[in-house]
Amino acid sequence: xxxxxxxxxxxxxxxxxxxxxxxxxxxxxxxxNTQTLLVSGxxxxxxxxVTVNSQxxxxxxxxxxxxxxxxxxxxxxxxxxxxxxxTLTVATNGLVQVTGSGTSISGxxxxxxxxxxxxxxxxxHGNGLLxxxxxxxxxxxxxxxxxxxxxxxxxTMVNQGTVRKSGGSGTSAILPILSNSxxxxxxxxxxSLNNGDGAGLFLTGxxxxxxxxxxxxxxxxxxxxxxxxxxxxxxAFTLNGSVTASNAVLAVGATLGGTNGVLGGTWxxxxxxxxxxxTLTVATNGLVQVTGS
Numbered sequence: 001x002x003x004x005x006x007x008x009x010x011x012x013x014x015x016x017x018x019x020x021x022x023x024x025x026x027x028x029x030x031x032x033n034t035q036t037l038l039v040s041g042x043x044x045x046x047x048x049x050v051t052v053n054s055q056x057x058x059x060x061x062x063x064x065x066x067x068x069x070x071x072x073x074x075x076x077x078x079x080x081x082x083x084x085x086x087t088l089t090v091a092t093n094g095l096v097q098v099t100g101s102g103t104s105i106s107g108x109x110x111x112x113x114x115x116x117x118x119x120x121x122x123x124x125h126g127n128g129l130l131x132x133x134x135x136x137x138x139x140x141x142x143x144x145x146x147x148x149x150x151x152x153x154x155x156t157m158v159n160q161g162t163v164r165k166s167g168g169s170g171t172s173a174i175l176p177i178l179s180n181s182x183x184x185x186x187x188x189x190x191x192s193l194n195n196g197d198g199a200g201l202f203l204t205g206x207x208x209x210x211x212x213x214x215x216x217x218x219x220x221x222x223x224x225x226x227x228x229x230x231x232x233x234x235x236a237f238t239l240n241g242s243v244t245a246s247n248a249v250l251a252v253g254a255t256l257g258g259t260n261g262v263l264g265g266t267w268x269x270x271x272x273x274x275x276x277x278x279t280l281t282v283a284t285n286g287l288v289q290v291t292g293s
Contacts, residue, residue, distance in 0.1 A: 002048070005035050005056070012036040015044065020067070023048035027056015027073075039063055039080070050075075061100065066107075071096075082107045084126060090115065092137070098122055098146075105131045111138045111161070121146045124155035124176050131176065132157040139163075145170035145189065159184065159200070165191040165208070173213075186210040186228060197240075204228025204247060212237055212254075224248045224265075232256065232272065239263070239280065252292070256280070263288065 002023035005013050010033045024046060027035045036057040043064040052058045052073025059076045066083040072091040078100025082088055086107035090096055094113035104123040109115075110133045117140070124131030132148070134140050138161035140148075145168035148157065156177040164185040165172045173192040178184075180198030184191070187205035192213050199219035204210045204226035211231045220241025224230040229247050232254040239261025250256050252271030257278040264283040270292035274280065282288055 005037055006053070007035070009033050009035075012038055014038045014040070015042045015063075018043040018045070020045040020047070024050045024069075025053070025056075026051070026058050027053040029053045029055070031055050039065070043083070062102075070094075077103050078120070079103060081105070081125070082109060090138075104151075105129075107131075108133065111135060111140065113138060115140045117142045117144075117146045117148075119144055119146065121149055123149040123151060124157065125151040127152040127154050129155045130158065131155050134159045134161045134163060134182065136160045136182065141166055142168070142172045142191070144168040145172055147173040147192075148176060149173075150175045159198075165189060171211075184210065186226075198222065199241075201225060202230055204230060218243045236275070242283065244285075262286075 003021050004025045006028050026037045034055050034057055038059050040061040041063045043066055045067040046069035047067040050069050050071040060080050062079040064081050064083050066086045068087045070089040070091055072093050074095045077096055077098050079102045082105045084106040089110045090113040092112045096115045098117045099119050101120050104125045106125045108130055112135045140163045142165040159180045160182045162183045166187050169189045171190040171192055175194045178196035180200040183201045183203055185203040186208040188208055190209040190211055192211045194214040197217040199221040202210055202224045206227040208228040209231050211233045213233055214235045217238040217240055222243045224245035229249055232250045234253040236255045239258035242262035244264035245267055246265050249268045250272045254272040255275050257275030259279050261280045262283050263286045267288045269290045
């Protein structure tokens with residue numbers, strides 16, 4: 001059955017059981033009153049469509065979400081876990097706001113809308129887990145010095161849309177293995193990538209830094225661009241084909257390698273090492289500036 005929480009008036013429905021339902025509607029579409037569903041400490045199994053209307057509030061503060069559901073409207077997530085084996089899809093008109101610590105994904109969260117990490121990080125939790133898929137046109141927005149963590153160091157996320165750090169002057173880290181065919185965008189502070197690969201756009205705004213700290217491979221067609229800095233700060237950076245940069249910096253402690261890498265645009269070599277056995281070609285539109293000893 002579908003649970004419907006839309007009766008007029010200001011009130012909160014607090015779960016004290018662990019139900020399984022086929023659908024959920026929270027809130028009226030008009031009016032001045034708000035209708036709230038609070039999940040805190042129980043398991044809510046959803047198998048179907050979840051709709052949070054304009055007067056609805058769906059607050060997930062603890063416990064477990066399970067099942068296979070799609071959500072439109074806003075989910076306020078301040079604690080709790082998406083259960084292993086479960087799936088949650090954020091629709092194009094959906095919004096997930098992460099505001100509290102202890103939020104984790106042991107299933108798969110697929111985003112076609114917006115995920116905002118407002119004041120807390122998300123953690124992917126499961127050996128080899130594909131925990132987060134950001135679809136074309138979707139946005140994962142890190143609005144402060146928060147990030148996406150991992151537990152087993154083998155969790156992965158896929159970005160086909162945009163992952164952006166829009167706020168905070170410090171560092172936000174994306175620790176899961178990141179496969180990027182979309183845009184990774186550092187607009188504020190430093191956005192740090194650990195391990196991964198991809199041929200997408202790696203973009204930086206003025207004064208911001210996108211730092212590569214683990215093992216990362218940029219595939220043919222990848223672009224390192226923007227008014228800020230793409231910093232190869234440590235670890236191993238591999239070029240697999242032709243890659244264009246406007247702001248790439250190879251720093252002390254980093255390595256650059258590849259057997260068919262072609263460097264287009266501007267690359268600044270402040271330190272670090274070209275890996276033995278590598279074959280890198282500076283393209284006709286390429287420039288390598290050696291500025292460090």
